[in-house]
Amino acid sequence: MKIFDAHCDVLMKMLLEPNINFIDGPMLHVTKAGLTKAGVSVQMFAIYVPEAIHPSMRFEAALTMVELFFERIIKDAGLRFIRNKDDLTSLKKGEIGAILALEGCDCIEQDLLRLRTLLRLGVSSVGLTWNHANALADGALEERQGGLTRLGKEAVTLLDGAGCWCDVSHLSEAGFWDCLQLHKKVIASHSNCQSIVAHPRNLTDDQIKALIHHDGQIGITFVPDFLTKRTSAVIADVIHHLDHICSLGGKEHVGFGSDFDGIEQTVIGLDKVEAYENLVNELLKYYREEDVCGFLYENFASRF
């Protein structure tokens, strides 16, 4: 069964440790060998510049991650670079596609030319913020909880014109509603349900329903803190969030964005990309095969 995973942080780990083994090493949740074994057809790779990097160095860090993506993941490991629908539909059996995503626009500071540059380099999904505020908007954990700034609105219009996904996963709620007004292709690449776990990184039922109505897409994420209030999460928790989105009418708008390599603690039975198999087997107990195909691949792929 084909899999589309909407979020991982391999590039952040590569930035911190450029020689990390992406082919089959033990230090990454997502490796070429793991993707192959799991049957992942498309993996999204986030450019997340750690907040510890000085603001004046962040754009350079983002460019370094673009370089690592093309050198290590496309050239050395042989994944296929995907930047549009044609690339996606022309993937051959056994090939693994790789999509470049920007997680937070802190690195562009106030310069939309930098955002245009990243789009030219092949970024096809952009989240305006990480958890805090920047020149474009407030993030999910920013106390002020403001929406988009004037520059943020300009950025979203630019992304919309480029046909780029606008990823609202880390955005404040006010920012979420602003994006939905301004942008056609909105996703939440790695977020769960607030009615199950009241975490600001999760989506309220109203947000989920609005995304569905907007023909958007939600990637359930394997971050234990967003899945359960207990000290550890299991695969049943992942399915619980999926069930909830389906109950709100989102059967064709839900998929997965693991956040592998962005998390320290993992779901029991879902500790690295190879373990997708366990999730697939569980899903097939509760859902028809065609629905499971949708969750795992088609729902995200059809909206790219």
Ligand SMILES: [Zn+2]
């Ligand atoms: Zn994230």
